[in-house]
Amino acid sequence: MANNRVLGLIFANTNEKNLPELTAYRTTGSVPFGGKYRLIDFPLSNMSNSGINNVGIVAKSNFMSLMDHVGSGSAWDLARRRSGLSILPPYGEHSFASLVETIFNLHGYIEHGDEDYILISPSDCVHNMDYSKVLRFAEKNHADITFVYTKRVVKEITDDFRCILDVDDDGKVTKIMASPIDESVSNLDIGIMLMKKTVLMALVRQAMSESKYSFVRDVLQKSLDRHRVYAYELEGYCEIIGSVKEYYDANMKIMDRDTRYKLFDYKRPIYTKVRDDAPSRYGLNCNVKDSLIAQGCVINGIVENSIISKGVYIGHDAVIKNCIVMQDCIIGDKAQLINLVVDKDVNVSRGSKLQGTVNYPMYIAKRSIV
Numbered sequence: 001m002a003n004n005r006v007l008g009l010i011f012a013n014t015n016e017k018n019l020p021e022l023t024a025y026r027t028t029g030s031v032p033f034g035g036k037y038r039l040i041d042f043p044l045s046n047m048s049n050s051g052i053n054n055v056g057i058v059a060k061s062n063f064m065s066l067m068d069h070v071g072s073g074s075a076w077d078l079a080r081r082r083s084g085l086s087i088l089p090p091y092g093e094h095s096f097a098s099l100v101e102t103i104f105n106l107h108g109y110i111e112h113g114d115e116d117y118i119l120i121s122p123s124d125c126v127h128n129m130d131y132s133k134v135l136r137f138a139e140k141n142h143a144d145i146t147f148v149y150t151k152r153v154v155k156e157i158t159d160d161f162r163c164i165l166d167v168d169d170d171g172k173v174t175k176i177m178a179s180p181i182d183e184s185v186s187n188l189d190i191g192i193m194l195m196k197k198t199v200l201m202a203l204v205r206q207a208m209s210e211s212k213y214s215f216v217r218d219v220l221q222k223s224l225d226r227h228r229v230y231a232y233e234l235e236g237y238c239e240i241i242g243s244v245k246e247y248y249d250a251n252m253k254i255m256d257r258d259t260r261y262k263l264f265d266y267k268r269p270i271y272t273k274v275r276d277d278a279p280s281r282y283g284l285n286c287n288v289k290d291s292l293i294a295q296g297c298v299i300n301g302i303v304e305n306s307i308i309s310k311g312v313y314i315g316h317d318a319v320i321k322n323c324i325v326m327q328d329c330i331i332g333d334k335a336q337l338i339n340l341v342v343d344k345d346v347n348v349s350r351g352s353k354l355q356g357t358v359n360y361p362m363y364i365a366k367r368s369i370v
């Protein structure tokens with residue numbers, strides 16, 4: 001970003017009401033993904049790769065694991081004497097009750113810097129993009145507000161981060177809708193917005209003065225008549241994690257090589273906290289097919305079409321198929337796991353048989369003993 005003119009704001013608790021199982025002990029941003037990453041790694045890496053060196057992570061609750069993961073921000077080159085990475089926790093019971101109230105109560109942090117723009121990002125969107133292209137698009141069109149959207153079928157919208165857009169051929173937004181009209185292909189705002197700081201704060205202050213707290217209805221929809229509002233289309237890989245099923249599907253999709261190359265572009269790496277583990281060890285009678293195995297694992301059984309995170313032990317004659325197994329789990333000998341999401345530190349006993357379906361994967365809670 002030219003002259004560090006953009007302040008990044010990442011909301012770590014996005015969509016957590018729709019992910020109660022995965023966010024019981026962590027923020028949405030702390031949810032593991034792809035065997036070695038967390039969801040927060042994607043917006044953080046995108047901002048770092050785009051030259052944004054002043055980033056605030058808004059964390060409402062359950063943020064201990066988030067703080068442990070991001071640390072000083074050094075993994076994303078954000079450990080700096082000036083600006084860099086900041087964790088922004090709530091300071092009152094209702095200070096982060098809604099998105100409007102959150103931004104209003106962060107006015108001191110937002111207005112302290114000399115950035116011209118604010119880039120708002122949720123933490124539940126898995127994508128890889130160059131935000132500097134959004135800035136150039138906004139400046140070219142003299143836009144006050146610039147959405148990032150993708151085309152897809154939308155059945156419903158369950159959070160205050162996203163909306164449906166009508167966009168003309170020049171990228172100008174002509175209508176903002178809080179929910180889809182039908183199940184046809186729509187222009188879905190993925191929750192990423194580049195806004196002029198003065199415009200954002202003026203709209204938020206007006207909404208607060210009128211005791212109106214919906215960001216879409218009371219801020220964005222009202223902006224159409226008074227400001228230049230445009231939308232930039234994201235044409236690459238993009239997955240929004242809004243349920244355990246969507247989380248499972250998004251992980252399974254990166255097993256495809258082409259999808260994996262689109263998401264993990266070597267020109268724009270996705271960074272994460274490094275855990276120094278030994279290489280994984282594979283037993284003489286193990287059989288691993290079409291799977292992603294992180295470091296530090298011991299594999300003695302059969303693993304097919306699965307994602308195995310760091311430090312997992314899989315016993316002799318165990319069978320793991322179509323599963324996501326998070327770090328430091330122990331899978332006993334002769335256990336069978338099919339179509340599962342297994343959270344951290346789970347101990348599956350010898351001979352246990354657990355099976356979900358592709359359309360309804362079973363979830364095993366963190367630290368469970370099965």
